Amino acid sequence: MKAKGGLGCHEVDKKKVGPAFKDVAAKYQGKKDAEGNIVKALKDGKVGDKAHPKATASDAELKAAAQYVLSQK
Numbered sequence: 097m098k099a100k101g102g103l104g105c106h107e108v109d110k111k112k113v114g115p116a117f118k119d120v121a122a123k124y125q126g127k128k129d130a131e132g133n134i135v136k137a138l139k140d141g142k143v144g145d146k147a148h149p150k151a152t153a154s155d156a157e158l159k160a161a162a163q164y165v166l167s168q169k
């Protein structure tokens with residue numbers, strides 16, 4: 097996460113440039129395919145209709161990043 101710049105804009109428990117990861121986890125709580133949505137957002141460089149830096153990482157790394165974000169309470 098650090099190596100890919102995720103922590104440059106995000107923190108676990110407070111909003112920085114991007115939302116706090118615990119808020120993202122809360123937003124996706126109980127949502128089907130939350131992990132798939134986050135991986136897609138990072139791959140496509142798009143969160144809904146908003147631009148997001150594309151994460152240049154392997155599928156496994158993106159999956160791990162999404163699981164990390166969703167595990168934050």
Ligand code: HEM
Pocket residue numbers: 097100101102103104105106113114115120133134137138143144146148149151161162165
């Ligand atoms: C490995 C790197 C990163 C990861 C894993 C990551 C993850 C995420 C996730 C999971 C979301 C929420 C997506 C959603 O609501 O569906 C998000 C949103 C956002 N991120 Fe990142 N991010 C990364 C890097 C960055 C960087 C480098 C920036 C700043 C340049 C950034 C700025 C933002 C912003 C502004 C949003 C909110 C988009 C909106 O308005 O909804 N992120 N990010």
